[in-house]
Amino acid sequence: MSDSPAYSHVDPRVEALVHDLIGxxxxxxxMLVIEELSEAGTLRFTQLSRAIPKVSQKMLTQTLRAMERDGLVRRTVHPVIPPHVDYCLTDLGxxxxxxxxGVWRWAEQNLAKVERARDDFDAARS
Incomplete structure (x- = not known):
């Protein structure tokens, strides 16, 4: 993008952040963690794990750490026995x-058009 004249003024740090966030x-x-936390507010790790049944413990841990590093979630450790950890979305999250x-709204509004385009494309390739 930054090679294009229209984007020549873009701060490379902003461009890098956009690429990171898209990834x-x-x-x-x-996105599933964001969805669950936006609906529930605050959840323990085990509650998130149950709410997203196909995610492995390792992947959920990695996802939450990356989100915490980016400032998307807040991790709170409660000093009780046994200790438990809560996660909630930050304002950034x-x-x-x-x-x-907006992507969801676009998908809802254009679902039939996209399906028709895919069907037309597939039919032309058969």
């Missing part, structure tokens, strides 16, 4: 989730 939200686990609501 993060393209990862289905991140809520904002990212809201940004991608």
């Amino acid at each position: 993060r939200v393209a990862d289905k686990w991140t 809520h904002g990212l989730g809201e940004s991608f609501c």
Whole structure:
């Protein structure tokens, strides 16, 4: 993008962040975590794991750590026995989730058109 004259003024740090975030939200686990936390507010690790049944413990841990590093989730360790950890979305996490609501709306509005285009394409290739 930055090679294009229209984007010659883009801060390379912003461009890098956009690429990182696209990669993060393209990862289905991140979007599912955002969805669950936006609906529930705060969840323990085990609650998130149950809410997203196909995610492995390792992948959920990696996803949450990456999201915490990016400032999308807040991790709170409660000093009880046994200790437990809660996760909630930060303002950044809520904002990212809201940004991608537009993609959902677009998909809902254009589902039939996309399906028709795919069917037409597949029929022409057969």
